[in-house]
Amino acid sequence: MYCRYKKRTEGKKLNQVYEKLLACYECVRKKTDFQPKVAIVLGSGLGDYAEHIKVISEIPYSEIEGFPVSTVPGHAGRFIFGYVDKVPVVCMKGRVHYYEGYPISDVVLPVRLMKMMGAEILFLTNAAGGVNTSFHAGDLMMIKDQIAVFAPNPLIGENIDELGVRFPDMSTVYDRELQKLMVQAAKDNGIFLQEGVYAQLTGPSFESPAEIRMLRGMGVDAVGMSTVVEAIAANHMGMRICGISCISNLAAGMTANPLTHEEVQEAADMAAPNFKKLVTETVKRMAAE
Numbered sequence: 001m002y003c004r005y006k007k008r009t010e011g012k013k014l015n016q017v018y019e020k021l022l023a024c025y026e027c028v029r030k031k032t033d034f035q036p037k038v039a040i041v042l043g044s045g046l047g048d049y050a051e052h053i054k055v056i057s058e059i060p061y062s063e064i065e066g067f068p069v070s071t072v073p074g075h076a077g078r079f080i081f082g083y084v085d086k087v088p089v090v091c092m093k094g095r096v097h098y099y100e101g102y103p104i105s106d107v108v109l110p111v112r113l114m115k116m117m118g119a120e121i122l123f124l125t126n127a128a129g130g131v132n133t134s135f136h137a138g139d140l141m142m143i144k145d146q147i148a149v150f151a152p153n154p155l156i157g158e159n160i161d162e163l164g165v166r167f168p169d170m171s172t173v174y175d176r177e178l179q180k181l182m183v184q185a186a187k188d189n190g191i192f193l194q195e196g197v198y199a200q201l202t203g204p205s206f207e208s209p210a211e212i213r214m215l216r217g218m219g220v221d222a223v224g225m226s227t228v229v230e231a232i233a234a235n236h237m238g239m240r241i242c243g244i245s246c247i248s249n250l251a252a253g254m255t256a257n258p259l260t261h262e263e264v265q266e267a268a269d270m271a272a273p274n275f276k277k278l279v280t281e282t283v284k285r286m287a288a289e
Helices: 002-007 016-029 104-117 176-188 209-217 228-236 261-288
Strands: 038-042 054-060 078-084 087-093 121-130 140-147 193-200 222-224 240-250
Touching (some): 016 104, 038 104, 104 121, 121 228, 140 176, 140 228, 222 240, 240 261
Parallel strands (some): 121 240, 140 193
Antiparallel strands (some): 054 078, 078 087, 140 240
């Protein structure tokens, strides 16, 4: 895979973002030749998901030269390579957020790197605030679409032609066939599954009540501080994408209680059993995809 990307750049000056990506890929390939089919980004509530994986190898982010490292409590920093049932996966245990101060190209670097490793499908997970008034803390929401106007678009700047086209279509960012697999997996396992639109704001402050009213008026069902920019980068590279939000709290103004990171983590942990089950059963169905 690395040779294919490298050969396409011979004879021209490399884009700095792409050059950094290639260097990270080369570093990973010195440590493992594992070829994943599915890339999973483990959000809050899925931190110990490795227990459900037949682990082949792990690589701490700190061992990949130039790789961004998460600074958020509850987000460990390592790639986990292994199998969910018979499906080869790479799990990103802990993601990097834009609010940590990294450039947006670093925030999406891990997703691009997993695609270069061979992953065809990106499974995004997160903890999110419920904007839809019918949602409750602990609900799981399948992401059907997203709103991307509040965080910097990772494709701004010189297009990296080796990764994708200048103007990628965004009509079906979240793959409809993968959504069907997830809905059926939830039904077969008795897991209640909401559906909706997810919006990413930059954070790290939680949204104000006025911002939540604005988002609700725009048709948003859940809001968080990740995922959307990762989906844009993955879509640009031609990956098939699916996603689940764990509704860890109701957004600002919907209850009398102030919002805290500890509340988000606690609610995500309580929902974790169904969260993990749904991820596992959906991934197992991807074996035939």
